[in-house]
Amino acid sequence: MAKTLYDKLWDSHVVRENDDGTSLLYIDRQLIHEVTSPQAFEGLRLADRQPWKLSANLATPDHNVPTANREQGIIDPVSKLQVDTLDENCDLFGITEFKMGDIRQGIVHVISPEQGATLPAMTLVCGDSHTSTHGAFGALAFGIGTSEVEHVLATQCLIQKKSKNMRIDVNGKLNSGVTAKDVILAIIGKIGTAGGTGYAIEFAGDAIRSLSMEGRMTLSNMAIEAGARAGMIAVDQTTIDFVKGRAYAPTEAQWLSAVDYWRDFKSDDGAYFDKIISLDASDIQPQVTWGTSPEMTISIDALIPDPEQENDAVKKEGMQAALDYMGLKAGQAINEIPVDVVFIGSCTNSRIEDIRAAAHIAKGKQVAGNIKQALVVPGSGLIKAQAEKEGLDKILLAAGFQWREPGCSMCLAMNADRLEPQERCASTSNRNFEGRQGQGGRTHLVSPAMAAAAAIAGHFTRIDAR
């Protein structure tokens, strides 16, 4: 029978099927960070259990690490305790951890692909909803809760129910200035933040295949914002080329058989999808979110929508509340809205390609006078080093950006990087919820190029028209 990519990933990991319709699913890789793991480790200790397979786990601190003045350590005691606890737990149980001083440290979802710890055809979990990122490799990757982190540590398995299959096709050629971030925002704008609920999404079509691995990760990263726990993209040559030679990738001796195995991880012709959605690439313009949900997104040339035009009463109310929170009015041109802060980073957009895109825009220019802070936070120590090798840090610093140490930073404001009430931020992260980047802060989700352009212009602006 013809199978989808998701079916293949699922079937190849079922250890046993339970009577109640759930399955015991084998997990190849677990990523661990400091926020969702402490109680899982304590649970192991209380029950006197050991990790089932040590080598399946990889840990790093990211949410709470400072992005400046690292030599002073972590000042906030709660943050420090969480990071210290991760270090202790990893040392105690023997789990590989890239600690704060390690050049390989960074955001979990950035470092794992970078190390080749994320591989095609595997199952991968982490106590973090943006684990969907790793689906870009033709892997089944999803976020889990702390009890499940403990469950995976102890058994290498999870009890799961299979989701339905959804395919989202984006065909045609992407317009100039349109990035993976714009594509995923446009998709979420179309299907809504609950559009993918209950489904595993496969992103397909030639516009998707034309994306680099960095772009594909940006796309899969935000599958969760579309309501799906997992988003994925079929394995192709781009995937294989990216993986080759990385520290945790298969060695020379196993490489060919691995590639052979991986190539099958795509949907068969005629495989059944419960739902298919299609977008035309040429319809997608650079996106800016205007509200407090990722589905509240418009093209850079558009006007802020009017709640009065909305017939659904609940939606209308939601739109008005979002406008009030964001300090915006219906009918305003989004490209005239001034910005206070620019944040380029997060597991959505902190990879080398993102930093190159920002530096390309910033080269020889100056951050506008109304911008209070323009942060660039690379996703890992290695990306930072690579960017510095390419001189991107110099370009960005000369333009007036700040160049920081790797971590989640202003994506969720658990460390010192955060917005002040009512500050407006052009952010390359993935969530524009109320207060996400700091209490009262106003987040507009954009691509790295758009964020850099907003920093230079002082407001949102069309990139290729500059």
Place this chain on the structure above:
Amino acid sequence: MEKFTEITAIAVPLDRVNVDTDAIIPKQFLKSIQRSGFGPNLFDEWRYLDHGEPGMDNSTRQINPDFVLNQARYANAKILLARDNFGCGSSREHAPWALEDFGIRVIIAPSFADIFYNNCFKNGLLPIVLPEAQVNDLFDFIEANEGGQLTVDLQEQKIHYNKTSELSFELDQFRRHCLLEGLDEIGLTLEHSDDIKAYEEKQKAITPWLF
């Protein structure tokens, strides 16, 4: 997880409806990195007269003498008698952690919030649903009989009290099995260890680079 067969203990009556998880363990304690040690802060806002924060020495705090958990006659209670909709509010697992850490093993109420009810089993707690009239009888018995104990027999699904009185309760047989055997979800999965090992052996041949 500790096996649960039979418990004979004093029950403490908490005579309020809609006791939510924030009352069971207030949110400032969620920053903790542990799953044990919440016992001293169980019902923190009701038990103490001052405001509790993580890291405080609870032994020096001002106790609320009126709160039932602080009354000498209910010291060492292992059973909590409660009212309708116990455990409503957020899904935090810290609530059963706090109850368990305090020493509670059984909660009896006319109804429970759904997620809390599920979370109890994950942590070795037995939530028992009884008709309101029977819960009233138990409240009466406890309040009238200082030192009077209840016996909860999970095997027989019975509660004995007052020498001759007996109540039966319903329970999902799978959950009953898990509690009797001391199996948490992890323990259950580990019952299939052989299947997991067999899967790994098979996969080693197919995807050796993952092992």
